[in-house]
Amino acid sequence: EIVMTQSPATLSVSPGERATLSCRASQNIGSNLAWYQQRPGQAPRLLIYRASTRATGIPARFSGSGSGTDFALTISSLQSEDFAIYYCEQYDNWPPWTFGLGTRVEVK
Amino acid sequence: QVQLVESGGGAVQPGGSLRLSCAASGFTFSRYCMHWVRQAPGKGLEWVAVMSFDGSNKFYADSVKGRFTISRDNSKNTLYLQMNSLSAEDTAVYYCARGRYYDLFGYMDVWGKGTTVTVSS
Numbered sequence: 001e002i003v004m005t006q007s008p009a010t011l012s013v014s015p016g017e018r019a020t021l022s023c024r025a026s027q028n029i030g031s032n033l034a035w036y037q038q039r040p041g042q043a044p045r046l047l048i049y050r051a052s053t054r055a056t057g058i059p060a061r062f063s064g065s066g067s068g069t070d071f072a073l074t075i076s077s078l079q080s081e082d083f084a085i086y087y088c089e090q091y092d093n094w095p096p097w098t099f100g101l102g103t104r105v106e107v108k
Numbered sequence: 109q110v111q112l113v114e115s116g117g118g119a120v121q122p123g124g125s126l127r128l129s130c131a132a133s134g135f136t137f138s139r140y141c142m143h144w145v146r147q148a149p150g151k152g153l154e155w156v157a158v159m160s161f162d163g164s165n166k167f168y169a170d171s172v173k174g175r176f177t178i179s180r181d182n183s184k185n186t187l188y189l190q191m192n193s194l195s196a197e198d199t200a201v202y203y204c205a206r207g208r209y210y211d212l213f214g215y216m217d218v219w220g221k222g223t224t225v226t227v228s229s
Contacts, residue, residue, distance in 0.1 A: 034215035034216070044145075044153065044203070044216075045219065046215065046218075046219075049214075049215045049217070087152065089216075091214055094158075094212070095155075095158070095169070096167075096170075097143070098155065099154070102152045
C-alpha cells in the first residue's frame with residue numbers, strides 16, 4: 001500500500017499571502033496524484049488531478065506541481081474561502097486508493 | 109447538473125447492518141466506475157470500495173473486506189453499499205464519488221454530500 005504523507009499538518013497564513021502544501025508518496029507514483037479541498041461541513045472537492053491539471057471551475061490561483069514521490073499544492077493569494085483542509089490522493093497503485101492525512105490551512 | 113445524493117445512514121447497534129444508497133443524476137451513470145469513501149469524526153478520508161462501470165470488478169479496503177458489499181443498479185442510476193457486522197470503528201460520514209469513465213484507474217471528480225452512519229450501543 002502506498003502511504004501519502006502531507007506536511008505541515010497545519011499552515012497558518014494571512015489572507016492574500018501565498019501558501020505551499022507538500023505531499024510525499026512512499027513510492028514512485030508518476031503524476032497520478034490528485035488534490036482535494038474540504039471546507040468545514042462540506043464534501044471534498046476535486047482541485048487538481050494528474051499532479052498539475054486544474055479541475056473544471058477551479059481558480060487559477062491553485063496550482064499543482066511535482067512528480068514521482070514529491071508534490072506540492074500552491075495557493076498564490078489566499079482568499080477567505082480557501083481556508084479549509086486539503087488532501088492529496090494517489091491513484092497510481094490500487095487498491096487501495098490512498099489519501100494523506102490532510103493539511104489544514106487556517107487564518108494567521 | 110451532475111449530482112450524487114447519498115441516503116440510508118443512521119444509528120445502528122454494534123453487529124448490526126445498514127444499506128447505503130447513492131442516487132446519480134446529470135451524467136451517464138452506467139459509464140463510470142464509482143467509489144465509496146468514508147470520514148470518521150475529526151479524521152481524514154478513507155477509501156472504502158470501488159465498482160467498475162458494469163459491475164464486473166469490485167475492490168475493498170482491508171478494513172471492510174468480508175463485511176461490506178458494493179453493488180450498483182445501472183437501470184436505476186444507483187450505487188449501494190451493504191454494511192454488515194458494523195462496529196464503532198465504522199462510524200463515519202460515507203461519501204459516494206464518481207471515478208473514471210469506463211476505467212477503474214483514476215481520481216474522484218464528483219462527490220456527494222455524504223450520509224452519516226453512527227454505530228453505538
